[in-house]
Amino acid sequence: MFSMAQEAKDDELLSEAADMTLPLSGLFEKAELAKMLSGAEDPLNAIVTINAGSGGTESQDWAQMLYRMYQRWGQQHGYDVKVLDVLAGEEAGIKSVQMTISGPNAYGMLKSEAGVHRLVRISPFDSNARRHTSFTSVFVTPEIDDTFEVVINPADLRIDVYRAGGKGGQGVNTTDSAVRITHNPSGIVVTCQQERSQIKNKDLAMKVLKSRLYERHLEEERKKMEAVEATKKDISWGSQIRSYVLHPYKMVKDHRTGFTSSSADAVLDGDLDGYMKAFLTCKITGEWLRGGDDAV
Numbered sequence: 001m002f003s004m005a006q007e008a009k010d011d012e013l014l015s016e017a018a019d020m021t022l023p024l025s026g027l028f029e030k031a032e033l034a035k036m037l038s039g040a041e042d043p044l045n046a047i048v049t050i051n052a053g054s055g056g057t058e059s060q061d062w063a064q065m066l067y068r069m070y071q072r073w074g075q076q077h078g079y080d081v082k083v084l085d086v087l088a089g090e091e092a093g094i095k096s097v098q099m100t101i102s103g104p105n106a107y108g109m110l111k112s113e114a115g116v117h118r119l120v121r122i123s124p125f126d127s128n129a130r131r132h133t134s135f136t137s138v139f140v141t142p143e144i145d146d147t148f149e150v151v152i153n154p155a156d157l158r159i160d161v162y163r164a165g166g167k168g169g170q171g172v173n174t175t176d177s178a179v180r181i182t183h184n185p186s187g188i189v190v191t192c193q194q195e196r197s198q199i200k201n202k203d204l205a206m207k208v209l210k211s212r213l214y215e216r217h218l219e220e221e222r223k224k225m226e227a228v229e230a231t232k233k234d235i236s237w238g239s240q241i242r243s244y245v246l247h248p249y250k251m252v253k254d255h256r257t258g259f260t261s262s263s264a265d266a267v268l269d270g271d272l273d274g275y276m277k278a279f280l281t282c283k284i285t286g287e288w289l290r291g292g293d294d295a296v
Contacts, residue, residue, distance in 0.1 A: 042108030072270030
């Protein structure tokens with residue numbers, strides 16, 4: 001139609017052809033994203049673990065902000081978000097939380113979030129209103145299913161049961177239903193107190209353990225193949241992958257891809273798709289931003 005409009009010099013037909021191309025943009029983006037998410041683990045659900053760094057209440061509050069951010073992102077995409085285990089801070093925030101985010105390509109999208117996240121702001125816990133910098137680490141692993149074989153020797157496991165915490169009243173669990181599993185060879189420890197049934201909590205904890213072991217296996221293979229050489233620095237504890245600056249200006253910058261947004265509040269409300277797509281694009285092109293640990 002476009003060719004015909006050009007030949008006939010028909011402006012009305014040209015305008016109609018232009019209108020017909022508009023839906024193609026959305027279809028192209030979907031096709032492009034599907035190509036980026038072609039890894040074997042990408043379609044799987046994700047297990048997200050958030051750990052507050054050093055810094056006490058300030059870092060624990062930052063961990064809770066990230067927890068809320070990923071909850072919001074999951075809800076906006078229609079994903080099922082389930083908390084497996086949470087350890088509250090002494091005064092505010094959380095020390096750690098582990099949750100599953102279930103939905104199509106959840107792991108493929110969320111794998112961009114693994115690493116250290118830095119927050120710069122005026123601390124609400126500082127009576128002198130000073131600027132503080134806090135660090136929190138995020139780990140993301142695929143929730144593997146029966147198509148991925150992970151063999152665990154029962155002799156390598158230590159399984160402890162204890163009484164789950166609650167908010168008091170009817171929320172208190174009066175049985176030892178919470179489960180902690182320690183995998184002795186790797187040192188990996190997983191806990192689950194989401195369900196009231198000890199058996200269900202054990203099953204969930206084993207699923208998380210298998211996913212963690214599978215992810216460790218994949219990481220070892222990637223290191224052997226030097227497939228993540230360009231991003232090794234970015235995923236270490238000593239180098240943040242992203243900075244969230246709330247003072248003296250507002251900006252969120254990803255130090256690996258260079259993707260930046262001045263809408264910090266929207267990002268903290270779950271607007272993460274731009275960062276995730278930029279990460280996936282860089283994984284394909286290999287064009288990572290150098291000097292990724294520079295301060296914002």
